[in-house]
Amino acid sequence: MINHILHSSLLKYxxxxxxxxxxxxxxxxxxxxxxxxxCPGDPVLSKIGPHGDASExxxxxxxxxxxxxxxxPVQYFIWLGxxxxxxxxxxxxxGADIRATILEKLPVTLELLVISMVFAIxxxxxxxxxxxxxxxxxxxxxxxxxxxxFLAIPAxxxxxxxxxxxxxxxxxxxxxxxxxxxxxxxxxxRHLIMPVLVMGFMEQAALTRYIRSEMLEVLSTNYVRTxxxxxxxxxxxxxxxxxxxxxxxxxxxxxxxxxQLIGGTVVIEQVFGWSGLGWYLYTSVVKQDYPAVxxxxxxxxxxxxxxxxxxxxxxxxxxxxxxxx
Amino acid sequence: MKVKTKKxxxxxxxxxxxxxxxxxxxxxxxxxxxxxxSVLATHDPLELDIVNQLSGPSxxxxxxxxxxxxxxxxxxxYGARVSMSVGLGSALLALILGVPLGLLxxxxxxxxxxxxxxVMDAFSSFPSIMLAMxxxxxxxxxxxxxxxxxxxxxxxxxxxxVRSSALSIKERDYIEAARVSGAKPGYLMFHAILPNCMSGIxxxxxxxxxxxxxxxxxLSFLGLGIKPPDPAWGSMLSYAKQYIDxxxxxxxxxxxxxxxxxxxxxxxxxxxxxxxxPTRQK
Numbered sequence: 359m360i361n362h363i364l365h366s367s368l369l370k371y372x373x374x375x376x377x378x379x380x381x382x383x384x385x386x387x388x389x390x391x392x393x394x395x396x397c398p399g400d401p402v403l404s405k406i407g408p409h410g411d412a413s414e415x416x417x418x419x420x421x422x423x424x425x426x427x428x429x430x431p432v433q434y435f436i437w438l439g440x441x442x443x444x445x446x447x448x449x450x451x452x453g454a455d456i457r458a459t460i461l462e463k464l465p466v467t468l469e470l471l472v473i474s475m476v477f478a479i480x481x482x483x484x485x486x487x488x489x490x491x492x493x494x495x496x497x498x499x500x501x502x503x504x505x506x507x508f509l510a511i512p513a514x515x516x517x518x519x520x521x522x523x524x525x526x527x528x529x530x531x532x533x534x535x536x537x538x539x540x541x542x543x544x545x546x547x548r549h550l551i552m553p554v555l556v557m558g559f560m561e562q563a564a565l566t567r568y569i570r571s572e573m574l575e576v577l578s579t580n581y582v583r584t585x586x587x588x589x590x591x592x593x594x595x596x597x598x599x600x601x602x603x604x605x606x607x608x609x610x611x612x613x614x615x616x617x618q619l620i621g622g623t624v625v626i627e628q629v630f631g632w633s634g635l636g637w638y639l640y641t642s643v644v645k646q647d648y649p650a651v652x653x654x655x656x657x658x659x660x661x662x663x664x665x666x667x668x669x670x671x672x673x674x675x676x677x678x679x680x681x682x683x
Numbered sequence: 684m685k686v687k688t689k690k691x692x693x694x695x696x697x698x699x700x701x702x703x704x705x706x707x708x709x710x711x712x713x714x715x716x717x718x719x720x721s722v723l724a725t726h727d728p729l730e731l732d733i734v735n736q737l738s739g740p741s742x743x744x745x746x747x748x749x750x751x752x753x754x755x756x757x758x759x760x761y762g763a764r765v766s767m768s769v770g771l772g773s774a775l776l777a778l779i780l781g782v783p784l785g786l787l788x789x790x791x792x793x794x795x796x797x798x799x800x801x802v803m804d805a806f807s808s809f810p811s812i813m814l815a816m817x818x819x820x821x822x823x824x825x826x827x828x829x830x831x832x833x834x835x836x837x838x839x840x841x842x843x844x845v846r847s848s849a850l851s852i853k854e855r856d857y858i859e860a861a862r863v864s865g866a867k868p869g870y871l872m873f874h875a876i877l878p879n880c881m882s883g884i885x886x887x888x889x890x891x892x893x894x895x896x897x898x899x900x901x902l903s904f905l906g907l908g909i910k911p912p913d914p915a916w917g918s919m920l921s922y923a924k925q926y927i928d929x930x931x932x933x934x935x936x937x938x939x940x941x942x943x944x945x946x947x948x949x950x951x952x953x954x955x956x957x958x959x960x961p962t963r964q965k
Contacts, residue, residue: 389805393817621812643816658809
């Protein structure tokens with residue numbers, strides 16, 4: 359493994375992917391910067407407020423204070439420089455430090471994200487492997503039917519149906535809201551169940567399909583056939599030989615899918631009133647709090663670029679058959 | 684001799700499946716609703732009926748009513764005008780943006796390829812709903828801006844698919860032969876390489892239409908789509924959510940509509956993939 363990593367072609371591949379990632383990150387930051395500058399509304403006027411002094415003198419003063427009097431390229435580099443130093447600016451709405459708010463909301467979203475992802479992976483492994491082993495059986499058909507169904511429904515629709523069942527009809531779970539774990543641990547978990555259920559089942563659909571097809575491919579390889587011919591017990595073949603290989607795919611898939619899952623939290627947090635980063639982004643968009651929108655979107659896109667790069671490199675490191683080009 | 688081969692061909696052709704019939708019929712209805720909503724609707728979608736608020740299905744309102752007593756069936760039918768046209772329109776626009784870029788990247792290679800690919804990478808670095816939200820704050824919400832936004836979100840995926848299939852086709856002998864005999868780059872790209880990528884493009888078109896409908900629904904659920912009172916499936920649900928404990932039909936009607944339409948498109952896409960791609964077997 360160590361030898362393989364030190365192998366020069368892999369190192370070269372890593373450096374190449376790193377250079378690509380930096381370039382992509384630069385383009386991403388330009389897109390975010392342009393999009394936010396193109397937004398309707400004048401940030402200077404909204405800073406002054408509807409009842410403030412909008413005279414030309416005061417307008418120019420506030421514009422200079424916000425750094426908006428400089429040409430766009432200069433504004434861009436000042437903003438980017440600030441961002442790289444971890445200075446995300448302050449909210450246009452209430453003057454709160456954006457970094458502090460993000461740091462407060464991030465763990466809330468990460469908790470939801472990580473638990474849902476683990477739940478989705480477990481479901482997908484059980485479904486995908488079962489459906490591949492019993493290919494063509496009733497189980498396979500039911501599982502395929504379920505995953506096809508989940509691919510055809512928006513997450514928020516499924517969320518509303520889950521609320522309808524568990525909160526409105528059965529009245530066993532609170533329909534929405536967020537309680538911090540420190541305040542009320544049991545309440546916190548009760549509020550967490552439905553969003554996790556929804557995100558887990560939604561994400562499971564795509565993962566199950568990948569795992570099923572990967573497992574089918576592995577099961578048709580020569581070494582699995584050899585193991586069968588040797589007379590190894592079927593269970594051992596499935597779990598020791600086939601499944602190990604499928605795990606490589608799972609690792610990569612998680613890296614690839616995590617971004618879409620983060621996107622999914624925006625809608626899910628809105629449905630369940632879970633006050634995390636997605637909720638913060640949504641309220642910032644609605645209130646036209648551009649510095650906050652800018653910071654959240656760029657942060658998440660950056661996380662995605664880096665995670666994708668790591669997934670690619672990890673995949674190449676684990677599986678020597680991957681062509682490094 | 685000729686008759687026999689035709690017969691064999693007929694035998695080899697796959698049977699039409701129930702799911703395909705279901706998808707085609709359902710999509711035909713949805714397209715009809717998009718084009719001629721007034722024929723299918725039983726009421727004006729904006730007509731208020733204060734006496735029948737949040738009612739269940741009845742003879743007057745076959746699928747019940749919303750919080751203002753508006754007929755849900757008619758609203759879902761008129762909602763197709765936005766949801767279906769945004770789905771189809773943005774998949775088409777993404778194709779118009781993505782296909783030439785993918786072809787160009789594959790054909791020219793080198794630095795141009797790298798530039799095109801990195802720009803596409805940048806656009807696909809955002810979770811799709813997040814980029815769509817960002818763009819919808821820039822544009823004023825309308826059918827056209829929704830189409831543009833969702834097309835921008837999904838064109839990189841198109842470009843990448845076209846590029847990768849064009850790359851393998853580019854190396855084939857008949858392309859080389861056409862090049863040597865003096866064919867111009869434009870001819871090579873659009874008349875020699877593109878037709879051979881078509882089957883993949885058609886399959887992707889169906890998948891993108893489905894995902895575009897899902898994105899539009901999410902955007903209008905978040906209040907970033909078409910403004911009320913005009914109905915769209917997603918925005919109906921954001922109002923239905925407020926009355927979730929008073930009317931289940933209000934939630935179920937738009938949800939089932941979206942589900943059936945997207946399911947039909949996906950099933951049709953699977954069917955197309957199997958028919959158009961001879962290497963993929965069930």
